[in-house]
Amino acid sequence: MSPSIFLTGGTGYIGGSVLDALTKAHPEYSLTVLLRNVPPTFKERYPDVRIVEGNFDNTELIASTAADSDIVIHNGNSKHEGSLRAHITGLLRNATAASPRYLIRLGGTSSIADWADPAYYGETNPQVWSDVADLDDLKSLPDTALHRNMEKIIEQAAAEHGDRLKCAIICSCGVYGEGRGPGNTQSGLIPMYWAQIQKKGREGRAFYANSGGNTRSWVHIDDLTQVYLKLVEAAAAGGGNASWGREGYYFTASQEWSQLELAKATGKILKQHNIIDNEEPLKLSIDDIKAMKPGKTTFALYGIYVFACNTRTRSDRARNVLGYVPQSGDLWSYLEGDLMAAVRSEGVQGVH
Numbered sequence: 001m002s003p004s005i006f007l008t009g010g011t012g013y014i015g016g017s018v019l020d021a022l023t024k025a026h027p028e029y030s031l032t033v034l035l036r037n038v039p040p041t042f043k044e045r046y047p048d049v050r051i052v053e054g055n056f057d058n059t060e061l062i063a064s065t066a067a068d069s070d071i072v073i074h075n076g077n078s079k080h081e082g083s084l085r086a087h088i089t090g091l092l093r094n095a096t097a098a099s100p101r102y103l104i105r106l107g108g109t110s111s112i113a114d115w116a117d118p119a120y121y122g123e124t125n126p127q128v129w130s131d132v133a134d135l136d137d138l139k140s141l142p143d144t145a146l147h148r149n150m151e152k153i154i155e156q157a158a159a160e161h162g163d164r165l166k167c168a169i170i171c172s173c174g175v176y177g178e179g180r181g182p183g184n185t186q187s188g189l190i191p192m193y194w195a196q197i198q199k200k201g202r203e204g205r206a207f208y209a210n211s212g213g214n215t216r217s218w219v220h221i222d223d224l225t226q227v228y229l230k231l232v233e234a235a236a237a238g239g240g241n242a243s244w245g246r247e248g249y250y251f252t253a254s255q256e257w258s259q260l261e262l263a264k265a266t267g268k269i270l271k272q273h274n275i276i277d278n279e280e281p282l283k284l285s286i287d288d289i290k291a292m293k294p295g296k297t298t299f300a301l302y303g304i305y306v307f308a309c310n311t312r313t314r315s316d317r318a319r320n321v322l323g324y325v326p327q328s329g330d331l332w333s334y335l336e337g338d339l340m341a342a343v344r345s346e347g348v349q350g351v352h
């Protein structure tokens, strides 16, 4: 029987791309989405997808919808504890060992970012995290690690109810490429970079700190979507070869690049488009980076997290158990498109 799937964040960059991929690859799946704003074209584009109108604070609505679902794919704001607990509560209502339910949650590699260690600000940290070899370390990250609160909720649910609730965390690195969903189609990191490049005092120059050796893992949105598809297909097949529960932790990386490499490539593209005058990246102080407040977060060191620290991961588990083979071109094949999309949507604020 085709599974019933409840997906959140369907208007988001990642959740929307997953929604789009699922409807195309598996029109036989029964899909329900939680939407707080329904895009005007949604019903025309996805006539067979059921809409439940609400937001992440509507916990009983989330729980009752999850209770009627075989698989929950929870995207969107990956730090909202109440919605995650509601999904678990709901899934457990009808889950049995003979008929387990599945929860796939979007996390992020900010979980392993070394923002707490100033020795690596703007420098390369040799540690590359594997979701197989380093699993014990991943499961004992300090409570101060980003996402740790959410991961602990999943770990506890898996430990207490693992016979009837199969959980997995897709811990994605930085994503690039145009999204495929009905809402936001831009990833966060490149627009955040462009927004900071334009700020007063930076002369419209791409930037880095120290040696610029701090390194980030990246994945194209279509490759990330493949990880989701394979995991959902495994769940639909009763678990398949996938890892669930404590081992259900998946990095998605296909490549990694340093901040200096990103800064050089960004400067070159912006100059080619006559958006800035000087393509040479600017070396900023750590204090300058610390003062940056990219995105909507309240995390005080978010500037460091985005521009000056390391998030290096290897997608060993997805490759081993899901047969994941990234297919898309690398970041450099898509950076121009992503940057120009950011420029178009945010505008040029006097960078000449």
Ligand SMILES: NC(=O)c1ccc[n+]([C@@H]2O[C@H](COP(=O)([O-])OP(=O)(O)OC[C@H]3O[C@@H](n4cnc5c(N)ncnc54)[C@H](OP(=O)(O)O)[C@@H]3O)[C@@H](O)[C@H]2O)c1
Binding pocket: 008, 009, 010, 011, 012, 013, 014, 015, 035, 036, 037, 054, 055, 056, 057, 075, 076, 077, 078, 079, 106, 107, 108, 109, 171, 172, 173, 174, 175, 176, 183, 184, 186, 187, 188, 189
């Ligand atoms: N993009 C990346 O490179 C990346 C990598 C790893 C992890 N992440 C994390 O993954 C999460 C999603 O990323 P994204 O790039 O897909 O973000 P996004 O494009 O901003 O999408 C967020 C989605 O969540 C929904 N949402 C947020 N808060 C909600 C609430 N209270 N109630 C109902 N819906 C809510 C949004 O709905 P509306 O359309 O109504 O606003 C939207 O559908 C973020 O937490 C991000 O930090 C992102």
